[in-house]
Amino acid sequence: MSLDIARIRADFPLLAQEHNGHRLVYLDSASSAQKPQSVMHAMDEFMEHSYANVHRGVYAIAEAATARFEAARATVAGFIGARESAELAFTRNATEAINLVAHSWGRTNLAAGDVVVLTEMEHHANIVPWHMLAAERGIELRWIPIDAEYRLDLTNLDETLSGAKLLAVTAMSNVLGTVNDIPMLVRAARSAGAHVLVDASQAAPHLPIDVQAWDADFAVLTAHKMLGPSGIGALWARRELLEAMPPFLGGGEMIRDVRKDGFTTNDVPWKFEAGTPAITEAIGWGAAIDYLQGIGMDAVHEHEVELTRYALDALDAEFGERLTIYGPSTTDARGGVISFLFPAIHAHDVSQVLDEEAVCVRAGHHCAKPLMRVLQIPATSRASLYLYNDTDDVDALIVGLTHAEKFFAVDPT
Amino acid sequence: MSLDIARIRADFPLLAQEHNGHRLVYLDSASSAQKPQSVMHAMDEFMEHSYANVHRGVYAIAEAATARFEAARATVAGFIGARESAELAFTRNATEAINLVAHSWGRTNLAAGDVVVLTEMEHHANIVPWHMLAAERGIELRWIPIDAEYRLDLTNLDETLSGAKLLAVTAMSNVLGTVNDIPMLVRAARSAGAHVLVDASQAAPHLPIDVQAWDADFAVLTAHKMLGPSGIGALWARRELLEAMPPFLGGGEMIRDVRKDGFTTNDVPWKFEAGTPAITEAIGWGAAIDYLQGIGMDAVHEHEVELTRYALDALDAEFGERLTIYGPSTTDARGGVISFLFPAIHAHDVSQVLDEEAVCVRAGHHCAKPLMRVLQIPATSRASLYLYNDTDDVDALIVGLTHAEKFFAVDPT
Amino acid sequence: MAGLEDLYREIILDHYRAPRNRGELEVPPAHQVEGFNPLCGDEVILYLDVENGMVSDVKIAGQGCSISQASTSMMSAAVKGRSVAEARTITRAFKALMSIHESKIGGDDVDATADDLAGVRLGDLEALQGVVKFPVRIKCATLAWNTLVQGLDEIESSH
Amino acid sequence: MAGLEDLYREIILDHYRAPRNRGELEVPPAHQVEGFNPLCGDEVILYLDVENGMVSDVKIAGQGCSISQASTSMMSAAVKGRSVAEARTITRAFKALMSIHESKIGGDDVDATADDLAGVRLGDLEALQGVVKFPVRIKCATLAWNTLVQGLDEIESSH
């Protein structure tokens, strides 16, 4: 492995825990990642020395708070390759960012009969806001299917996109691990005259991304999956789009003037940030990105690809056909998310047995019920890898799974 | 003073700072409050030992995270006197909570011509969402005026409320310090058949509040003004109302089922919490409330009333008519927010001089531009008091103000 | 520390591997009702035949973990042949068994008191008591019961 | 550490106490444009008389802090009697003077380079340079100038 995992793990206090006498093996980073000490330090240091509301005070700590908050915005914007900080609006999470687009851009640009194209591997965050708009406005949803290798089936792509106004697609599936070819999808969408929203919630933590290279219109991400704090995410969009969009939430910060009979809006991106923002969380997110950049996103990705390869091989060697893996069998264009199922044992029960041995995996539909229906299963277990995981973690998973298989065998001995 | 301020101050690391050789005097808590060590500890401890996404994992730390997150909800719900935790939905801040009501309840219950009553002392957070609904739906806004003592002028209350569907009113003004008589306003609104939303953003940090005693329908609050972290707030509403309201944002957490052709919603309050919530921030908010309850809200309030009396008297003794105070002259039904202006010196310039002496006050319209227009001024300086302030802080303010008056005198010497 | 044996008692695994009353009933005359656990995607489908205030037949379908499947199977055995009133009492007694943690996590209000449920005998169902030590799994255990109540309510309100 | 004297130079206080060109012009023929600082509520109203590419008259109104009022007054004195092109150049030179912090905080893009502004003499306006040490106040100092640009743009696009 190219990363020094022992050193990295030392930066994450939670990973030093034991549970039931076992070393904690955290394999649920796709749900939410653990936080390095530097993120907690940055938040504490900010609260101890520079905390104040932003964009408001003349006094020194308020000035410092504003400068650090805006510097964090620049850090996030830079991390995803935005042209300028003004293109990045802070939200609570990726979900709110997609809702913002659906409410503001969607209600302005989509009318009854207009088509929004999704894929079968979208997270509920990139489905339900469009369902809500469908119910309210009568827009139509089309779905790009998945193929037998758990990748997008692009056979009828042009047909599906034809006449569409928007393609909303994840850059990486949180269930399958599949990494989609965003530049190609954007080109296809552009030829069809559609805008493109990229859900980068899973890609941003694990791959180098560049919204300008993607040539996308909107991208969303969420701090807690990329070593940052909970409570903050972001919408990136081209400046022209943000400027043309009406505001989403109303209140302080987002206004230029308020009278009894109306209001005017502030400049972008503040137009989309109503009320006191998640100030300390922005500082923490900035520190998380500093940490990731200190290691390098190429190195993070490379490590995860190697570890995924190791895990897929080890699972196959141990369980073979007895275990179904829901996701690509190769590691090209694939992230470290491994969904699996023993056909006769429910994912919940597998997780429970693993928990006895301090192996943390998630069981359930992973907020992707339409995908579960396509796969014709109610749930999977999911082990997801990050920069602090190593082959020992994968080995612990495999030992736990052998125990689960034994415990729930039809005739246990 | 009944509180031991020196001991309290020792809990707030930021207050131990110096700036320009002066002890930091923080008088901007109405904008955002400083954080006690216990809040930072709770957040760090949680991130170091129990961090995981909530409502999702079967494994032990995920279970602990969920239990602690829901316990924090119960703490906040208990603090405001809610009947049950299910009536409390977490939001990013008070602003989002009001937007939630305007979008979900408002769009369902308000049609063209329907009347929403506000007061002239509302914060933009409780104005702009209604402006947006007015622009979209043609609802009408009516305003309860303020009187010469900077309190609500209730002369025409029944007339103003007649036929109204909603009264949206702040429990305490963030500019004037005025505390409104919510139970009386609720009774008047009920007789008129109107629902009542109470903006408790300023009241919750400073007074004992009880949403059931108020008999209100909705109340909103925000953690960062009550010693808690940024990035989290809450909407409280009666269960029946929450259950009848359509969801606001769509995504994970808020669903029961999602299919390609639609979705069904989760139970309250999760129906209103789309995506990963501000988990660590909820824990921090719970710790902030524990801290406040350890001191007692009656004691906090009493301290602030005494200190406000001291400040009003001292300002009068030093400056008399040369300084205008925008707020009630008595401390009955009045909080520790003191807005003031030297008629010939702009608030911004006063703050700048105070900053030289490390006295932090806010200058501006305080997100209440309609009120500023009523007062016929562009801005005020505002000193706001909290449990960690004492008479030394007020004295430092007064010394700073004498310097500002001198510096900007028409003929400085 | 609760171990796996507290959760997965032999009788639970038995109901999971060999669920009772699995199947469908014709609708109508039977009533069909579905329940979801939004957190994990488990699904319960109940077919209820209620005549003259009696739950004359119950069939169960759906998919889920061992706890939800076993609880559904046990529930079907417990209420089949009982009156609607008895079925409701058993449900309340079962939820009381689970309530300690459920009310904390889920905020469901359990109005059962020890008193008025003192006489209810839960039999096999008591094997599910170990679930309370695993708070996340309580929703798995109660899913079938919440769905049952919903079904009974629908049947009664349609009269 | 920047002191108050860096910010409040005597010439600034002079413009604040005795603003030049205060008043109104008849609209039309003059053009009226308003600017707000959303953060503090400061307001600038400019009346611009532009004929044949010349800013033949400027009057100012509104309310604000010493920095925004002084900057407005200085701006009016600096551009009155100049060509529109000169007024724009002075504006860019002034914003370059302020830019170090403004671009950091506000994200405004300042396209001025030292080169093409080398010849511009700012005179009294240089007294406002101390403002860059107080980043929050930069918006106060630039308000009048942003409003001027908006007014000139409106006038030119209406032809």
Ligand SMILES: Cc1ncc(COP(=O)(O)O)c(C=O)c1O
């Ligand atoms: C009375 C009042 N309401 C609402 C708010 C908005 O709070 P937040 O910005 O946290 O949403 C504030 C504070 O800014 C306030 O003082």
Ligand SMILES: Cc1ncc(COP(=O)(O)O)c(C=O)c1O
């Ligand atoms: C692909 C994808 N999109 C969106 C989200 C939603 O993120 P959040 O819950 O932080 O809004 C997630 C994670 O839950 C995800 O995996």
